[in-house]
Amino acid sequence: MKEIYKIKIEPLTAVHIGSGNSLLPIDYTLEKPNNSTEKHYVKFSSDKIINSILESGTAQQKQELQNVSDLNDINALAKFFRKYFYLGVEYDSRVTKDFINLYSSKINSGLFENSLEVNQILHNGAKPYIPGSSIKGAVRTAILNQALMDLPQESYDELLEVADKEKQQDSKKSGRYEKKIQNKALLMLSVKGFDDAKLDPFRCIEISDCEFSARNQLVARMENAKIDKFKKELCSESMQIIAESIPGKLADCKTASGFTIRINEDLQNIELPNGFCINKQIDLQEIISACNFFFKSQFNEEYKKFYKDAYESVDKIFELKKIIDSIPENSETEFLLRLGRWSQIEYVTFENNFRNPKTPTKKGREMPFGTSRTVLNYDGQYLPMGWCKCSVEN
Known part of the structure; x- marks a missing residue:
């Protein structure tokens, strides 16, 4: 029974509850979605952005994609994805003022030279669980x-x-x-x-x-x-x-x-x-x-x-x-x-x-x-x- x-x-x-993935600014951005007055953390899919541009993008977007691909520069690629984030949005989140300030101070210093890695949680589609x-x-x-x-x-x-x-x-x-x-x-x-x-x-x-x-x-x-x-x-x-x-x-x-x-x-x-x-x-x-x-x-x-x-x-x-x-x-x-x-x-x-x-x-001694x-x-x-x-x- x-x-x-x-x-x-x-x-x-x-x-x-961690997914095991760490996200960098090549995976997310801070924006004001849907006419919001506050910035949100927006997780996007770079694959969705690329597919959207290749399938229905303008000639200018396709040329930008080609140019940034030829550069072989991860920071330039990250900026490109953040520019066109709206083509691949997966979900968005509230952020603390503390994180907004940290992001603003670090984002221009280089993708792998800052501390903007975000630990992702488990999702079923866009829903956390x-x-x-x-x-x-x-x-x-x-x-x-x-x-x-x-x-x-x-x-x-x-x-x-x-x-x-x-x-x-x-x-x-x-x-x-x-x-x-x-x-x-x-x-x-x-x-x-x-x-x-x-x-x-x-x-x-x-x-x-x-x-x-x-x-x-x-x-x-x-x-x-x-x-x-x-x-x-x-x-x-x-x-x-x-x-x-x-x-x-x-x-x-x-x-x-x-x-x-x-x-x-x-x-x-x-x-x-x-x-x-x-x-x-x-x-x-x-x-x-x-x-x-x-x-x-x-x-x-x-x-x-x-x-x-x-x-x-x-x-x-x-x-x-x-x-x-x-x-x-x-x-x-x-x-x-x-x-x-x-x-x-x-x-x-x-x-x-x-x-x-x-x-x-530490120095051979086990710490408490x-x-x-x-x-x-x-x-x-x-x-x-x-x-x-x-x-x-x-």
């Missing part, structure tokens, strides 16, 4: 963490000892011990002749993708921020990352979408020849409870460490805290998720004792992790990435 639930998802802060696999990954982390916390102290200590030994032996930090933790926490066993996938309790859960309107997009710059406890402010360090995103409520975009959760009960009741069965049953209420406990507790730790004592550039983070605090941990209909890139390692791994992050080394936050600069206000509020609709 399948239980099907329709879930409304509302981004609170910007969400970035969050894949169901990203949502399921966040849900899985929350449930596994809850199962780990619910273990008897003896079993917890046993797993902690395994994790500590694995950390010391695994110089590349591949996280090999995590499978052992998962098996123990979910009461799974290795059964000869059965694929691990068949013994995975999460295979009973299917989560669909969720699309957003093509209008609901934002391009902004990321900053690496640390708290200065003496000045009582978040101090931004040098960091040049620009990204497309699905903006959230706190980035002045009240957008929402929906996805479905399908739970197949039959896949949770597997009986094997030796009598073993998976006795970890996952239902909607467990998903809601685990997500609220995990994401609310992690947010509260992050808030105390980085944002609580700051006076400037954090007004929207205070608003975010009010929204998160308003969701009861024992809610039956609302739950939190943190999705996508720059969600911070604390939100995609087990609780702190089992965390095994990859950190850089969790000392800074990657935040979006929304016209002078800092916003942590990826926060979403979900509500059960039926």
